[in-house]
Amino acid sequence: MSGLLAFKHLKKNALQPTSSNWLRSLISLRFSHSLPFATVKAEEISGSKPAEVLNLVQGNWTRSSNWNTILDPLNGESFIKVSEVDENGIQPFVESLSKCPKHGLHNPFKAPERYLMLGDVTTKAAQKLSLPEVSRFFAKLIQRVAPKSYQQAFGEVYVTQKFLENFCGDQVRFLARSFAVPGNHLGQQSHGFRWPYGPVAVVTPFNFPLEIPVLQLMGALYMGNKPVLKVDSKVSIVMEQMLRLLHECGLPIEDVDFINSDGKTMNKLLMEAKPRMTLFTGSSRVAEKLALDLKGRIKLEDAGFDWKILGPDVQEEEYVAWVCDQDAYACSGQKCSAQSMLFMHENWSRSSLIQKLTSLAARRKLDDLTIGPVLTVTTEAMLDHMNNLLKIKGSKLLFGGEPLQNHSIPSIYGAIKPTAVFVPLEEILKDDNYELVTKEIFGPFQIVTEYKHDQLPLVLSALEKMHAHLTAAVVSNEPLFLQEVIGNSVNGTTYVGLRARTTGAPQNHWFGPAGDPLGAGIGTPEAIKLVWSCHREVIYDIGPLPHKWETPEST
Numbered sequence: 001m002s003g004l005l006a007f008k009h010l011k012k013n014a015l016q017p018t019s020s021n022w023l024r025s026l027i028s029l030r031f032s033h034s035l036p037f038a039t040v041k042a043e044e045i046s047g048s049k050p051a052e053v054l055n056l057v058q059g060n061w062t063r064s065s066n067w068n069t070i071l072d073p074l075n076g077e078s079f080i081k082v083s084e085v086d087e088n089g090i091q092p093f094v095e096s097l098s099k100c101p102k103h104g105l106h107n108p109f110k111a112p113e114r115y116l117m118l119g120d121v122t123t124k125a126a127q128k129l130s131l132p133e134v135s136r137f138f139a140k141l142i143q144r145v146a147p148k149s150y151q152q153a154f155g156e157v158y159v160t161q162k163f164l165e166n167f168c169g170d171q172v173r174f175l176a177r178s179f180a181v182p183g184n185h186l187g188q189q190s191h192g193f194r195w196p197y198g199p200v201a202v203v204t205p206f207n208f209p210l211e212i213p214v215l216q217l218m219g220a221l222y223m224g225n226k227p228v229l230k231v232d233s234k235v236s237i238v239m240e241q242m243l244r245l246l247h248e249c250g251l252p253i254e255d256v257d258f259i260n261s262d263g264k265t266m267n268k269l270l271m272e273a274k275p276r277m278t279l280f281t282g283s284s285r286v287a288e289k290l291a292l293d294l295k296g297r298i299k300l301e302d303a304g305f306d307w308k309i310l311g312p313d314v315q316e317e318e319y320v321a322w323v324c325d326q327d328a329y330a331c332s333g334q335k336c337s338a339q340s341m342l343f344m345h346e347n348w349s350r351s352s353l354i355q356k357l358t359s360l361a362a363r364r365k366l367d368d369l370t371i372g373p374v375l376t377v378t379t380e381a382m383l384d385h386m387n388n389l390l391k392i393k394g395s396k397l398l399f400g401g402e403p404l405q406n407h408s409i410p411s412i413y414g415a416i417k418p419t420a421v422f423v424p425l426e427e428i429l430k431d432d433n434y435e436l437v438t439k440e441i442f443g444p445f446q447i448v449t450e451y452k453h454d455q456l457p458l459v460l461s462a463l464e465k466m467h468a469h470l471t472a473a474v475v476s477n478e479p480l481f482l483q484e485v486i487g488n489s490v491n492g493t494t495y496v497g498l499r500a501r502t503t504g505a506p507q508n509h510w511f512g513p514a515g516d517p518l519g520a521g522i523g524t525p526e527a528i529k530l531v532w533s534c535h536r537e538v539i540y541d542i543g544p545l546p547h548k549w550e551t552p553e554s555t
C-alpha cells in the first residue's frame with residue numbers, strides 16, 4: 001500500500017543519511033530502548049522472551065484467561081502471546097459501546113472542544129512518529145509480524161505519519177464543516193452537518209498492521225464516534241503499542257476500545273453490540289457475511305484482484321518492468337493493491353519486458369525480506385493453484401513456481417518464489433476458466449496475458465466480469481487509449497500514464513473500491529467524511545410570522 005513517493009523520500013532522507021539525520025540516528029540508537037510508551041522491544045521479542053498483547057476496554061488494559069500464541073513467521077518460535085477475548089468475555093465491550101449515544105461523543109452542537117483536542121493529539125502523534133527512534137521502532141515491529149523489506153515497513157510508518165500531519169490543529173474541525181442555504185422566507189435557513197454514527201467498529205487485516213487501523217481509527221474519532229478496534233491477532237501488537245503512543249499524546253483512554261479475538265467472537269460482538277457503522281477491511285468472504293449479519297450497516301474495503309494494462313506505446317521498458325515487479329511482488333504480493341493480472345499489448349510481448357521481469361523477480365531474497373512468508377496461503381495451496389492454471393490450454397509458467405529454499409518459515413505459512421503464469425486471453429474469458437484465473441492469491445503470484453491490437457474489447461469484457469474493483473493501472477501515454485479504458489471500467493483507485501502502478505495508497509489520494517454502494521475509502525478528508533459521518537440537515541425556521549397571519553383552509 002505504501003507508495004513509491006514514500007520510498008523515494010526514504011531513499012533520499014533515510015537510506016542516505018545527511019549529517020543532521022546521521023546525528024539524529026546516533027541519538028536514536030542511544031535511546032531506542034527507552035521509548036516511554038512502549039512495553040516491548042521490537043528486536044528482542046523471541047521464543048524465550050515472548051511479548052504480551054492486552055485488550056483495552058472502558059479505559060482499562062485487561063488480560064483474559066485465553067492466550068493465543070503467535071509463531072514467528074521467520075522461524076516458527078512462539079514469540080507473541082495475545083490475550084484473546086472469547087465469546088463469554090465480550091460483555092464489557094458491548095457495555096462500553098452501549099454507553100455512547102447515536103449522536104456520538106461530539107458533534108457540531110455537542111462538545112466541539114473535542115475536535116480541537118483531537119487536533120492536538122494528532123499534532124503530538126505526528127511529531128512523535130517523525131522521531132527516528134519511534135519510526136524505526138514501528139518499522140521493525142511491523143517487520144517482525146508481517147515480514148516485508150525495511151523500506152516497505154518504513155513506508156507504512158511514513159504514510160501514517162504524513163496522514164497524521166494532515167489532520168493537525170484545526171484540520172479535524174474542518175472535516176465537520178457545514179453549509180447553509182437561504183430558505184423560502186425570513187427566518188428560514190437550512191444547514192447541512194456532518195454527523196457521527198456514535199458507537200462504531202473497525203476490523204482490519206494482517207497486511208498493514210499500522211497504516212490501515214490508524215487511518216481508519218483516527219477518522220472514526222475525528223467525526224465524533226466511539227470505536228472498538230479489532231486487528232488480526234497475528235499483528236495486533238503493532239496497534240497495541242500505537243494506542244499507548246496515542247494515550248501518551250493525550251488521547252483519552254476511554255475513547256477507544258481494543259479487542260483481540262478470533263473472527264467468530266468478533267462477529268458475535270458485532271451482532272450483540274450493534275455498532276451503528278462497521279468498517280471492515282479484509283477478505284470478500286468475511287465482508288459478504290458481515291454485510292448480511294449487520295443488515296448493511298457496514299462499509300467495505302475487501303479483496304483486490306487488481307489489473308494492469310500495458311497499452312500499445314512501448315517506452316521506458318526498464319522503468320515499466322521495475323514498477324510491474326514492485327506491484328506484483330513487494331510485500332510478497334500481500335498488498336490488497338498488488339498486481340494480480342497483467343494484460344500486455346502484443347507490442348510489449350515483442351519487447352524484452354518478460355525477460356526483464358524474470359530477472360527483477362530473481363533478485364528478490366529472503367535475507368532482506370524482499371520476498372518472504374505468506375501469512376494466509378500455504379505453499380501447497382499456491383502451487384496447487386498454479387498447477388490448476390497450467391492445465392488450461394496454452395498456459396505456461398513464465399518464472400517462479402517453486403518453494404523458497406533454505407528457510408525456517410513454519411509450514412502454516414507459505415513460501416514461494418515470485419511467480420508468473422501466462423494464460424491466453426481467449427481461455428481466460430471462457431466460463432470454465434474465468435473464476436479460477438481471477439481468484440485472488442494473496443501472495444507473490446500473478447497472471448500474465450497478451451492481447452492483439454484489435455482485442456481491446458476482449459480485455460474490457462474480462463474487466464467487466466470481475467467482482468472486485470479496487471486498484472488498476474493503464475500504462476500508456478496515448479489519450480484515446482486511456483479514455484477508452486477508463487470510460488469502460490470502474491476501479492476505485494486507477495493510475496494511468498506511463499508511470500502507472502497498481503500499488504500505492506499514500507495519504508494524499510483516495511484509496512478504495514468503486515462500483516459498490518458499501519465501498520469505503522481511506523486516507524483523505526473525503527474518505528473520512530464518507531466513511532465516518534452521515535449527513536444531517538437542520539432547518540432553522542424561527543420566524544417572524546407574516547404580518548396579520550391567519551389560519552388558512554385545510555389542504
Ligand SMILES: NC(=O)c1ccc[n+]([C@@H]2O[C@H](COP(=O)([O-])OP(=O)(O)OC[C@H]3O[C@@H](n4cnc5c(N)ncnc54)[C@H](O)[C@@H]3O)[C@@H](O)[C@H]2O)c1
Nearest residue numbers: 204205206231232263266267282283286301302303304336
Ligand atoms: N481493500 C482494501 O483496502 C484491503 C486492504 C488490505 C487487505 N485487503 C484484503 O484482505 C484480505 C487479506 O486479509 P485477511 O486474510 O486477514 O482477511 P480476513 O477477512 O480473513 O480477516 C480480516 C479481519 O477480519 C477478522 N474476521 C474474520 N472473520 C470475521 C468475522 N466473521 N467477523 C468479524 N471479523 C472477522 C479477522 O480476524 C481479521 O482481523 C485480502 O483479500 C486483501 O485483498 C483489502
